[in-house]
Amino acid sequence: MNITRENIDALNAVVKVDIAKDDYADKVNTVLSDYRKNANIPGFRKGHVPMGLVKKQYGKAVLVDEVNKLLQDALNKYLTEEKLDVLGNPLPKPQDDLNWDADEFSFEFELGLAPEFDVKVKSKKAITHYNIEATDKMIDDQIENIANQYGKLIAKDTVEKGDEVTGRFFSEENEIDKSTTFSLDKIKGKKNTDAFLGAKVDDVLTLKTKGLFDETHSLVSYVGVNAEEADKLNVEVTFTITEINQREGADLDQDLFDKLFGKDVVKSVTELKAKLKEDAEKQFAQQSDQKLLNDVTENLIENTKFELPADFLKKWIQTSGENPLSEDEASEEYEKSEKGLRYQLIEGKIITDNNLQVTFDEIKEGTKEMVKGQMAQFGQLNPSEEELDNIAARVLGNQDEIKRINEQMLSKKLIEFYKENANLKVKKISYDDFIKEVYS
Known part of the structure; x- marks a missing residue:
């Protein structure tokens, strides 16, 4: 077997693989001998079929199969040994005149070669690396949410200022379907607040997402939209009220701290704020x-x-x-x-x-x-x-x-x-x- 390569340019090459009879003959004969032992051909006992008949019936298919196996193994070995960094896989060049009755075969493959290049990680223009800080307001809101979460709920019939509302945001067109709970204090603007005040369980409110909540991350949390879309999203949604509650916040004491973080991990409100931050x-x-x-x-x-x-x-x-x-x-x-x-x-x-x-x-x-x-x-x-x-x-x-x-x-x-x-x-x-x- 002989393998040669012609570089067309820096990115393209052709590999030629020449296969002689000595490269495949023993393997083909071994496979045909196994066929002969197991072949069931009418008129002959198993294992006594003439080899000439076996070759006539199976020889060409076995030859093609073994040459292709040999070809693929040789090509893969060559690419590895030559340390060629190829893109995609080698493409066989068409051979309409290939004669499988010949003793020797030649095959050509096109290769796409990976380019050589240098990488400069340090660019001329600086790239921004954001150091995102949790603001005091965000931490205070989180503490309020924790106190409310572990506090007492008092069921109500009608929404009033400071109440907690549970319901479902929905918009089929915008693929929004989110059940959620939030305090009315989170709602932004008099028009939106007025839509909630006086509403009752099972009422359906129609709202606009733009400017609905006081902070962008609230829209992500409560409505279920992607962070990438939240700031620019301005679509109509419905909100169906399922519960109205007044929440009495839990005391910020050691029992609550231990329940949240394990015994004595946090021992004061100051430490709680630091931990949440x-x-x-x-x-x-x-x-x-x-x-x-x-x-x-x-x-x-x-x-x-x-x-x-x-x-x-x-x-x-x-x-x-x-x-x-x-x-x-x-x-x-x-x-x-x-x-x-x-x-x-x-x-x-x-x-x-x-x-x-x-x-x-x-x-x-x-x-x-x-x-x-x-x-x-x-x-x-x-x-x-x-x-x-x-x-x-x-x-x-x-x-x-x-x-x-x-x-x-x-x-x-x-x-x-x-x-x-x-x-x-x-x-x-x-x-x-x-x-x-x-x-x-």
Whole structure:
């Protein structure tokens, strides 16, 4: 067997594989001998069918099958040994005149090669990294909500100022269907407040989402819309009242603190505020990090210039799916996927050049931490290593879970890498202002 490569240009090559009879003859004869032992052909005893008859009936199919196996194995081995970074899969060049009665065969494959390029993570223009702070008002509102949540409910017939209303926001057209409970104090504007005051159970109110609540995150929580849409959403919804209650807040004492966080974790209202602020800002940090990852990704795609073997990739897209595509359809698919492919290559180079790969041991330890956190939510604070190992082993028995956890951990590594190496400017901002600035 002989394999040669002709580089058409920096992004395209053709590999030629020459296969001689000596490369496949022994394997074909072995397979045909097995066929002969097991063949059931009328007029002959099993195992005594003439080899000539077996070759006549099965020889061509076995030859084609074995040559194709040999071809694929040889091609894969060649690509690995030559360390060729190919895009898509090798495409066989059409051979309408291939003669399977010959002793020697030649096959050619088109290759699309990954480009060589440099990545500059530190851009000229600084990228904003948001430090989202929990405001005093947000914390005070959360404390009020906690006191109300653990306080007493007094059922009422008619909505009055300060009451708590339970009901269902609905808009079929805008795919809104959210059952929720909120204090009337959360409603913004006299017109909206007046719509509630005096209303009774089973009344249906018609409201506009724009300016309905005093804060953007309230619209996200109570109406169930996406954070990206909340600030600009202006649609009509109905709200059907199912309950009206006056809530008497619980005392902010040690019993309540212990119920919320465990014994003596929080011992005063000051410590309660600090704890709530810390927990809120941990959640905000996740949103900030995701925003940073998105922004750095966009920046890298825009500023890392390289060519792709576009014609090859379009041809590959045409034939790689379950159903062949036309040239126009393949071109359209390529346009849709080009940006993602570019970042895939950029991200792969960053990971390789900076040794950011996630090891299986890291995946295992990350899984154990995840399991430990989930167990803590149910009061199991000190699981044994054996318990964690057993549960992690079950989780990692699922390949989809391994892939998901690997992607999560890789994203964390990339975010930390970008924080250390990208040109960032930190901006302190409230959550509401973050939503307005990022999604408006």
